[in-house]
Amino acid sequence: MQKISIVVSVYNEEKVLNKFYQAFEEIKKDLTWDYELIFVDDGSSDASSSMIREFASRDPKVRLIRLSRNFGHEAAMIAGIDRARGDAVICMDADLQHPLECIPEILLKLEEGYEVVNMVRTSNRSVGVFKNLFSRIFYKLLNRMQDQVSFEENASDYFAVSRRVADILKTHYRERVRFLRGYVQSVGFRKTTIRYEAGNRAGGNTHYRFRKLVSFSIDTIMSFSDMPLKLGIYAGLACSLLGLIVLIYTLCTFRDAPSGYATIVILICFLFAILFVIIGVIGEYISVLFAELKDRPIYLVEEEMNFPDGPGEKDDLTVG
Numbered sequence: 442m443q444k445i446s447i448v449v450s451v452y453n454e455e456k457v458l459n460k461f462y463q464a465f466e467e468i469k470k471d472l473t474w475d476y477e478l479i480f481v482d483d484g485s486s487d488a489s490s491s492m493i494r495e496f497a498s499r500d501p502k503v504r505l506i507r508l509s510r511n512f513g514h515e516a517a518m519i520a521g522i523d524r525a526r527g528d529a530v531i532c533m534d535a536d537l538q539h540p541l542e543c544i545p546e547i548l549l550k551l552e553e554g555y556e557v558v559n560m561v562r563t564s565n566r567s568v569g570v571f572k573n574l575f576s577r578i579f580y581k582l583l584n585r586m587q588d589q590v591s592f593e594e595n596a597s598d599y600f601a602v603s604r605r606v607a608d609i610l611k612t613h614y615r616e617r618v619r620f621l622r623g624y625v626q627s628v629g630f631r632k633t634t635i636r637y638e639a640g641n642r643a644g645g646n647t648h649y650r651f652r653k654l655v656s657f658s659i660d661t662i663m664s665f666s667d668m669p670l671k672l673g674i675y676a677g678l679a680c681s682l683l684g685l686i687v688l689i690y691t692l693c694t695f696r697d698a699p700s701g702y703a704t705i706v707i708l709i710c711f712l713f714a715i716l717f718v719i720i721g722v723i724g725e726y727i728s729v730l731f732a733e734l735k736d737r738p739i740y741l742v743e744e745e746m747n748f749p750d751g752p753g754e755k756d757d758l759t760v761g
């Protein structure tokens with residue numbers, strides 16, 4: 442019998458964990474695969490850990506990884522994928538926005554031989570118009586800025602990968618500035634999508650405020666595209682063209698040339714603005730390089746529970 446590892450990232454989710462676990466108990470009876478349910482507690486400060494310990498004491502297939510602090514959603518997913526031992530891995534959120542009812546369908550797709558199953562939201566009512574618009578513009582931009590992969594607009598952090606792809610993620614996608622959902626879409630292999638309707642959070646609040654989303658988007662662009670680095674070339678070309686036009690204009694109107702004070706001030710502001718933006722962009726890339734160079738662990742594990750193979754191998758604990 443094949444085994445599925447379900448990785449659930451949890452950060453201060455005491456309000457929804459019971460509901461999640463109940464929903465899981467409902468569907469687990471119908472699962473045709475053996476399972477392990479791995480909760481990754483991403484440094485919660487509420488009762489999440491003790492609730493998970495309670496589930497784990499009732500069911501030996503429920504496992505807990507508690508990280509030493511909050512490392513962020515993606516790091517939590519990576520920690521779970523690293524420790525998963527199933528024949529395939531499903532990643533999902535704890536807030537029931539990723540319907541558990543889709544799991545049997547995902548298993549069917551995996552049985553058909555698909556190695557990547559992307560879950561795509563058909564509608565996201567919980568998200569405001571503004572966030573939705575932002576996300577659409579972001580994906581359009583991202584797809585224009587690189588041509589390695591065509592990113593699915595409404596892909597979510599709900600996905601399934603085969604053992605082979607999980608091992609690839611584990612060994613080759615260890616960047617500090619990363620976009621896990623993007624890697625899953627860019628590894629290739631036989632892939633398919635399942636559409637689902639994202640509901641509202643079962644309780645509590647989202648951890649992704651708009652500002653965090655913006656910085657997440659910038660990181661994503663930098664991890665998949667180096668187009669912004671080339672902006673300087675375009676800006677340089679545009680400015681020389683502008684200079685040329687002003688030169689020709691001045692030559693033609695030589696006799697009654699205006700004083701030019703306003704022109705100079707405007708041009709200086711404009712040109713310096715371009716220059717500073719470009720320096721800023723380069724700075725962003727350098728900060729990514731710097732983070733990679735420091736090579737710090739993506740996450741640190743403080744506690745594990747119910748893992749049959751004992752404490753993780755060393756490189757599972759502090760992953761480099």
Ligand code: UDP
Pocket residue numbers: 449450451452453454483511512513514515517533534535536538646647648649
């Ligand atoms: N999460 C996490 N670490 C964080 C932030 C969030 O593990 O630093 C988890 C959170 O518990 C949830 C999932 O990631 O299970 C998605 O977070 P959230 O629902 O807040 O994001 P949204 O669905 O609003 O994008």
Ligand code: MG
Pocket residue numbers: 534536538642647
């Ligand atoms: Mg959510």
